[in-house]
Amino acid sequence: MTEQPAGYLSHLKVLDLTDFRGAIAGRVFAQLGADVVQVETRDGTDSRRQAPFDPSGASLFWAAYGAGRRSIALDLTVPADMETFEKLVAAADVLVESGNPGEKPLLDAARMAEINPALIHAIITPFGVDGPKAGYHDSELTIWAAGGPLLPVAAVADRPYRISVPQAYHHAAVDAVGGALVAYFARKKTGRGQRVEVSAQTSATQSTLSMTLAGAVGHANYTLRKSVASFKKNPDLSGSGARTGKSKWEVQDGLVEMHLAMGPATGRFTNKLFEALIDMGAEGVEEFAKWDWPTIPDAIANDEIEEEDMERCRQAVAKFLNPKMKNDAVDIALKYKLLMAPVTTVKDLLESHHEAARDFFREVPHGNRVLHQPGPFARYLDGAFADLGAAPEIGAQGEAIRRDWLGEAKPAPVPSGAAGRPLEGIKVLDLAWVVAGPMIGRNLADFGATVVRVESSKRVETARMLGPYPGGVQNFMRSGQFENCNTGKLGLSLDLGTEEAKAVILDLVDWADVVVESFAPGQIERWGLGYEVLKQRNPSIIMLSTSLMGQVGPWSRMAGFGNIGGAMSGYQGLVGPREGLPVGPYGPYTDYVGPRFGMIALLAALDHREKTGEGGWMDVAQAETGMQSMAEAFADFEVNGVVAKANGNRDPLIVPNHVSMCIKHDINDRWVAISCRSDAEWAALAAEMGGEMAADAALATLEGRKAAEDRIEAAIDAWTLNQEADAVEARLQAVGVPAHVVASSEDIFADPQIRHQKHFIDIPRQDGVISTVEACRFILSETPAAPERASPDYGRDNDFVLEELLGYDRDRIEALAAVGALV
Template structure:
C-alpha cells in the first residue's frame, strides 16, 4: 500500500517529459501534463510552428495569440533551443539524461542525423521512452512525405467518407489528424512506461498519423479483404439495399439527426419515436407494426421496398419541423430516443449539462489578461482527479528555470536484476480485465490493452446483441453477427464469454469475474448496471481494490445523463457535425460514430492512468468517462475561440486559417480526388513549378482565381501521379484514398496494418492491427476471430474454477446466452 503522499500526488507526478513536437503532436504532451508530468516544450528560436495556427486571439495573428497553441501547449513549460546549434544540442542531451519521456514529431531521420535520435539518447539514458509521431511512420515508402491535417485525413481514408455524395470530401474545420495521432502516442507512451517498470528499460514508440486516422473509417479499411461493397460518402443517412435511409432532418430552428434505429439492436428506438409522434399526429398503423430491428436487413434481402421507408421519412420530416432543438433534446433524454439535435459548439458550451457537471476549467491566460475557460478533464477519477492549472507558455518563458534544472536523474530508472537479453513480457502481462463495454468506444480501448498483454474477458449476450456485430464491413457482403470485421477488429485477443446478466445466476457469475479482475468496464446507459445488480457499489463490495470505468455519451451525472445513443449522436451534440459543413448547406459531419473513435483512446489512457495510481497506492477507483467531454479535446481551438473571443465557429468547408490554397480537387476517374495544402510562399512556388505554371507565382492571394485555375488544371490528372509530383517538390499533397485504396496502401502494408486471422465459419478473416509500433514489446498479433461465447468453458472452468457439470447446467438453462 502506498503512502498518503503517493495517494495525493498526480499519477505521473515524478515524470519529466521533453517535448519537441509541433502542431503534428502537441496533444500527446498535453495529456501527459494533465496526468501530472512536468512537460518541457522545446521550441526553435523563432517559436514553434504551431504558433502559426489559427484561430487567433481577437482575430489578429501573432506568435503569442494562437489559440491552437493555447489549446495544446497548456500545462507545459517552454524553453528555446536550436537543434542545429552545437551548444543547444548539448543542453538537449543533458535534458535527455534526466528525462523519462522524449516526444518528437520531426521529419524521420533528422534528429538522428543531429545526434538526437532514439539510439543516441538511449545510449545516454537507457530508461528513456522515446515517442516519434510522423505522418507515415519512421520507415516505409512515404516516411519523408510533407503533410498537413487535410492531407493526413485524405491518406487515412476518413476524408473520403465525410461530406455530401455529390460534393468534394469534407474535413472537420478544426484540425483532427494530429489529435488522433497524439492520443495514440500518449497511450503508447504509457504502455512503454509499464514495460519500463518491469525491465528498467525504455523503448521507441513509433506512431503514424495516417494509421491513427484509419480508425475514423470505423474499420471500413477492411472492405476489400472481406469482399464487402466499398463504403461511399453518404451524409445524413445510410444505404441499405440501395435505399437511402435518411437520418438528417430539419427542425423548427435547425437540424436533428437520428441514430441507426433500423438494426437488430436498435429497432425499439424507432418504435419509441413513432409512439411519441402518435401522441399528436396520425401514424400509419403499418409503421407502428413494422419490425424496425429487421428493417435494414429486409431491405437488403428485398423483403421491403423504398416506398416502405418513404412513408416513415415523410412522417418524420413533417414532425421534426414542428419541434425546436431544445424540445427534441429534452424528449430524447426523457423518452430515451435515438436522436440528437445538431448543436453548435457554442450551444453545448452554454448547456445545462456542462454547467451542472462543472466541466470547464479556468486557466490563467498566457497574455496575463484574466483567465480562459478550457475543456475540463478527459475523464473523472474518484481517487486521482486531474488538475488542469498551468496556462500555455510564452516563447522561452522558462529558459532560465529549465537551465537551472539540468542536473536531474530519471524518475523511473530503477535497476533490474538478471540478464536483459530476452524479450521482456508484454507491458500489461498479469493485468486482468472483465469487459462489459460494447460497440466501439469501449471495446476499442480494451483491444489495445489486450494487444499489450492484458487478459481481457469480453462479456456479451445473445439477449442484446452488440450493435457492432450488425454493421459493415461484413465477410462477403453478407450480414451475419459472426461476420462483422468491425466487431472482430475491436475484440480480437480477448476471451469471449456469453452471459445473461438479467438472470440472478448470471449476475453471480459476473460478480465472480469481478472478484478475479483488476479492472471492470461498462458502457451502458447510467443505471442499467444497477438494474442488473452490478452497479459500482455491488462491484466494490466484492472487490474493494477494483478499477471500475463507466463510459457513456454524456457522463454519469447532469440533466443529459440519460441521453442515449452512439458516437454519431454525440458528434451532433458536441459540434462536430456543424464544423464539417459547406456554408449555407445542411450540416454534413464527419463519418460514422465519430466520437467513439476519439473516446476509445481516452478510455484506454484512463485505465492505464488508474493502473499506474493503483501500482503506487494500492487503491482502485471509479472512472466516469463522458464521450462528449473527452471529444471536446479534439475541438479545443474552437472551444477557446468562443470562450475567449466570444466567436461561434461557422462552416468554412475545406478552407484553413493559415494555408492557401487548401482544398480537395477532383481528378481523373469516378469520385477521385486529391488534397493539397500550401502553407508558405515557398510551397506555393513549388506547386506552380510542379504544375508548369510559373506565371501563377505572383497570384497566390487572388484566392478565387487560384482555386478556379487549380481545379481546372488538376481535373484531368491522375491523383496518385499528381501526389508523387507534388511530394517530389515538398508540397503537402495526397490522393484521397477510398476504402479499397487503403488495403493496397504501401505505407500501411509496411506497418503490418492488416492481419489475416482464422475464423470458424469462413475459414479466415481480416482485422486491423495495433496502431502502435513499440520497439521492445511489440503488440501481440491476433490469430483468431473468436465467436460469441466460444470461451465460456475455458473461462468458467479454467479461470473461475467451476465444474464442467455446473457449466453444462448453466448452458442448458440459457444462462450462458
C-alpha cells in the first residue's frame, strides 16, 4: 500500500461523495490523517465550480477544501463503475455525502449498510433527509434565514445580512465529522455502523446564542429586532455585544470591535476601560468613569441614565479611539486587559505575527505555487495532524486507490453486543464557562460521557445571565443559554480560591479521562492546576484548553468573548451592507464554531490514547477554528489580491441573492430570503413577479442579471412589500425557487421541519419543572443523543460527585463545607 500521512485518524478510510455543501468535512478528516477519497464523476464534483477562481479559471474553493484527499472518477449509472464503488464502500470506515434530496436522490442508505454493516454513513442535507421541508430548494442564504442567525442582524442594519464568505453549509459539514466520530466510538463497542444525519438548518441554530429557544420557553420579544433593540428594553448583559447597537469603532486604518459591557458578569471590564482612558489622558470621560458599569442596567431601568447619556458616552470613547490604529487597540487591550480587538481582514491574518509565531498557516500546493492555508485546529498534540497535499485533479489517483483499498482484506470490527451509549465510560472534568468550552462537554454528555461541571455561586457564570428565560422572567437558575450548554452534566460547586477546593480538583483529575477548561491563558497555571501538574497526577489525562487566541503567541493574553474571536478571525468585517460600515455576525461568532472543532480534536485524542496510552494537552484557539471555514478567502487574497469584505447578501454565482421586507406583524418587520441559482430559477421567479422583470430578455443569463442587480433587488423589494413572508416562501418553493422566511425564534419553534426532527427536547429538573433545550445537531440512527439530566443548579450533585465518584466520607465533605470550599 502507498504510504499514508501521519495523523490520529490515519487508520480511517473515508469515502467522500459531497458536493460543495459538505466539502469541508473531507478536509477536516484529512487534517487528522484519514485517507479521504473523493468519488466524483468525470466532470468533477461541483466543488470544482465554486467561486472564487484563479486567473486560469480553476476554483480556489476546491483548492482550499479539496486539499489533502485523493480522487477517483466513477459514473454510478454505469454498472462497472457502480461495482467498483460498492467495493470501495465495503472497504470504507466512513462515507460522507451531501445534497438536496428533493433535487437529486441520495445514496440508498439501506444498500450501503447491506454492503458494509460497519459503515458510518454521514448525510448532510439542507433541511433533513425526510420531513415536510426535506425537498425544499435551498441556498446558503435561505439556510441562514431558516436557522435563525440572519434576522438579528437587521436590528443594527437596514436589513438582514449574511456572512459574505458563506458559512451555513460548513457548520453542518463539521457537525457531520463530529457525529461520525461519535458513531465510530459506538462501532468500537458493537462492530456496527450507523447513519449520521445533519440538517444545515438545525446546525445554523447554534449561531444564535440560544435565541432560538425563546419561542419554546415563552420569552416574548426576545429575538433581537429594531422594535426591541432599545438599550432600555434589552440591555446587553452578555459581554459579547450580541444585543448592542454599537460595537464597531472607526480608527485610522479600519475598525475596532468593542462594546460598553454592562451588568454583573462583564460590567467590570467597562469600569477598567474608563480607568484606562483616564490613565491614557482621554478627554471628556471623567463623568462616565464614575459610573459603576456592573449596576448600569438598574440605573437604566430606574431612569437614572437615559439614551442621551449613553450616546454622549459613546461619542467620548469614539473621539479617543478615532486617531488610533488597529494594532494600537491590541496594545491597549493587552496592557489594560480590555475587551477590545481590531476587526481583521484576511490580509491582516496572513501577515499576523501572532499566527506566524504559532505556525498556524501551512503551505498547500496549487499549480505552480503554494497557498498559505489554515493549519491544525489544535496545538501540542504530537502527530495528531497531517500536512495537506494539493487538491487532486479529477480521477488522478484512481489506480492507486483501487490498489490500496481493494487489494487489502479489511478486518471486520469485533462485535460486542448491545450498543449502550457511545461515550459511556468516558469521564470529563468540565472547568469551562460561558459557551465555547461548555458546549464541548454538553455534546459529550449527550452520548453518555460522565461530565462533572464545576462552578461557584460566588461568581455568577456569565451564561446564567443570558436569556432567554421561561416566561421572560430573569432567573439565573433557568437561563436558556446556560441550560443549552450544560444539560446532561453533574454539578459540583467549588470555590477555587480555596486550597481545599483545589485539592478536590486534583482528586477529580485522578478520576477523569479528560479536562476541559476555558480560563484566560495562564490562569489555570496560577491556580497550580496547569497541565504539567495534572500530568504528574494522571499521566494519561487529556487536557483541552480553549481560549480566544491560544495559549501561546504574542496576543495569547487577549481577553474577551466570541465577538472578539470573530474580530480576530476576520468575520466582523464580513457582515453588512455593500457600502458603509460592517455590522458583524450576531453574537460571539467563534463560540459557535470552536466547540465543533474542539470535540473533534478531543475524540481523535481519546481514540489515539486507546491505542497508545498517551494523553496530551491540546490548545484550541477559537480564532483559529473560525479561520478553518474561510480557507477560500485566504486563497483569493493570495492569488487575486481580493480582500474579502461585507457585500450585502450578494453572491458571485447567484443572482438575485436577496432579502426583502414583507408585511409587518404588529411592530415587527418580516423578511423573506430569495435566491436564484440558475437561469431556470430566475425565469420562474420573473414569471411570478411579472411586469418588466419577466419581459427583459437581457436578464436571462447570469451575466445580464449581474449587470442589473440593483434594479432586480429593487423590483423584488417592491413585489414582496405587500405580501406575507410565509406566502412568498410557499409560492416560490412551489415553482422551484429557493426562498425562506427570515425566521424568528417563534418561527423556528413552530417550523414543521424543526418539529419533525425533534430539535426541542424537554427534560425534567430536580424541582419537577420542565427544562426545554435544543437537541444535538447531528442525529445518530442507532445510538442517538439522550441527555440524562437537566443542567445543574449550584451544588446539585455535590454529594454524588464527592461520595460516589471520589469516595469521600461524610466527615471530609462536612469539613470542605465548613471552610467554604463547596459554594
